[in-house]
Amino acid sequence: MREVIVIGAGPAGMLAAGTAAEKGAKVILLEKMEKPGRKLAITGKGRCNITNLKDWEYFSHHVHPVNRYFKPAFYHFTSEDTVKFFNDIGLPTVLERGTRVYPASQRSFDVIDALKSWLERLGVHMICSCQVLEFVTAQTPGAKAINDPGQSNGSHSADYPDQSSGINASAQITRANASANIHINDERTNFLRIRAVKVRNPRGEERLLTANHFILATGGKTYPGTGSTGDGYALASALGHTIEPLFPTLTALMPVDYDKRLEGVQLRNVGIELYTEEVLRRSEEGELYFTNLGIEGPIGFRVSRQAVVALNKGQRVSLHLNLKPALTREQLMARWEREEAKRIGGGRSNIAGVKGEQMQIKGSADDLSRRLKAYMPVALIDPFVSYLVQSGLHPVDAMLKWEFPIASYGDWARAVVTAGGISMKEVDVHTMRSKLVENLSFAGEILDLDADSGGYNLQIAFATGRLAGAGGGTSIPALT
Ligand SMILES: Cc1cc2nc3c(=O)[nH]c(=O)nc-3n(C[C@H](O)[C@H](O)[C@H](O)COP(=O)(O)OP(=O)(O)OC[C@H]3O[C@@H](n4cnc5c(N)ncnc54)[C@H](O)[C@@H]3O)c2cc1C
Incomplete structure (x- = not known):
């Protein structure tokens, strides 16, 4: 034998x-x-x-x-x-x-x-x-x-x-x-x-x-x-x-200057796009989690292999988060404007220039936060507003393409x-x-x-x- x-x-x-x-x-x-x-x-x-x-x-x-x-x-x-x-x-x-x-x-x-x-x-x-x-x-x-x-x-x-x-x-x-x-x-x-x-x-x-x-x-x-x-x-x-x-794969991707307020936020039915050297490599839709290690969850993991390979080559890597993948920009903009028109009708407008490609946020941040509640979980709002201010993007564009440049990835302990x-x-x-x-x-x-x-x-x-x-x-x- x-x-x-x-x-x-x-x-x-x-x-x-x-x-x-x-x-x-x-x-x-x-x-x-x-x-x-x-x-x-x-x-x-x-x-x-x-x-x-x-x-x-x-x-x-x-x-x-x-x-x-x-x-x-x-x-x-x-x-x-x-x-x-x-x-x-x-x-x-x-x-x-x-x-x-x-x-x-x-x-x-x-x-x-x-x-x-x-x-x-x-x-x-x-x-x-x-x-x-x-x-x-x-x-x-x-x-x-x-x-x-x-x-x-x-x-x-x-x-x-x-x-x-x-x-x-x-x-x-x-x-x-x-x-x-x-x-x-x-x-x-x-x-x-x-x-x-x-x-x-x-x-x-x-x-x-x-x-x-x-x-x-x-x-x-x-x-x-x-x-x-x-x-x-x-x-x-x-x-x-x-x-x-x-190299570790199915692992967290840590954004540059990670906004710790995102930790614990879990998103369903969102999309991400992986860019390396500014070229779109992969798109995924599903669940994404922000944890203490960065971006994780099923769709984060799905793009992590290519992201880690690119990071190891010293390439620029970024993830674009789409909070409303089921809607086109036109559809989302139409909804935003409809709601804005109602608000102006009610005399409570605090956001100027909403029809432009760029926008200025005026008035109280509380009012903007209240408005964004219809579009995203509460825990996401403050980091999102910070991103709006930093990027100068219209909220509609930022919702469709919230960019996270990636600095590093999760090590052996958690991959x-x-x-x-x-x-x-x-x-x-x-x-x-x-x-x-x-x-x-x-x-x-x-x-x-x-x-x-x-x-x-x-x-x-x-x-x-x-x-x-x-x-x-x-x-x-x-x-x-
Ligand atoms: C958190 C987590 C969740 C996962 N979930 C899933 C899932 O749901 N579905 C899925 O498909 N995959 C999942 N995976 C991946 C999956 O677990 C692994 O791919 C799989 O376990 C690999 O099996 P393996 O037998 O090759 O290695 P292992 O499972 O790593 O087993 C290797 C064994 O060898 C032993 N060993 C090592 N060195 C020595 C030595 N010198 N002498 C004697 N023994 C030694 C180790 O102690 C270990 O028990 C998950 C992995 C993790 C970490």
Whole structure:
């Protein structure tokens, strides 16, 4: 029987581990946190948007940077397959807003529990509080002592930690004496081959664990408190893999001279346009939130990837907020003037020149604020009036195009997803296997694949995990 070690018990690692076990492998799943799926627990504000049922034609527009790298995994395990999988393992699901799938209970913990039970039924041995520190190859000092199961009929070679340590693994564990990690191609295969992983076990001891095949699913770098601290990039890079530049995405955009009075305002049915170097790049409509980190919310996140890329290139970035995307300028101006005419009729006019392209605000700011209440939430009015004064724009024009030059973006601590990662050019996308290391596969956010919000990122994790665990299908002998 083949032995597989999966590193990282997030959604990608759990799918990979269970799938490899279904294929008959003896599987150990290593997780450095005390529990699996810590990030999964906070997805969808604790409700977990499991997947999105758009078919590939539409789904693919939400996958970055090169969606075709995800296509084989998606077709191997589609969004419909994800829903069926969860239903089959005992998690009922519901559909929201047409294509977004959530657990019927609206609890991400139920997703984790369903996956844990599935793994238990399949006999996957999960070891928590166990951090993988490095891959050991044939050339790692001390590695000669390790009996590589890939080259030795799968027999075990090492002393096992006892049950009291929380580990009763069936894979091989030896005392770690490896320090440096120097790699050359395995002389028998012309491929680099991993013999073991060095881990820090739950007792804080360093040990070696051997297996035939290894699946790296350590996730990205965002929300590091969940365990996703980017360890996998160093582990893979030490084996020669290229890491495409990492940057946070689905993240807040901080305006220049951010008006703190905006914090806490949540807007529905508004539009934004992303401009970089004064060129319109993307338009979105929906919900937008002003938080202590700047501009967030679904449509803020949707434009954040392109904004971060541009900011990293030193380009000028600005967001234009449209408070009335359903109306043309003519329609909004007609409404404004109708109401103004009523006010003049009532003898209470305090705004001069409303028909011009520019306007002067005269009279009491209170009167203007009262008037703006018909157009926007109260909390938005004072910052809006400040913008009017600063820009000299007519209120109608400012409502349709409130410009926010962007200074910076939210860092790893609060970004949702990591863009960049293991170069897809070095991964066989039909199997998720490394093209550089004979017995290594990848799954999930560690890969140079990311997506918009809406269930797309978890679909990437589930589908690549499923494919990696299957070894690319039943025809791949290493995992069967
Ligand atoms: C706030 C938030 C909300 C989100 N909501 C959604 C949503 O609703 N829908 C959606 O599609 N996506 C959502 N996402 C994105 C989604 O959670 C991730 O894309 C997904 O979790 C990636 O799965 P993964 O298994 O690749 O990595 P992770 O979930 O990050 O799991 C990696 C695991 O590896 C472990 N690990 C790391 N290093 C080591 C090591 N050295 N040794 C052992 N273990 C290690 C980590 O502890 C972690 O448990 C959200 C993300 C965030 C932060």
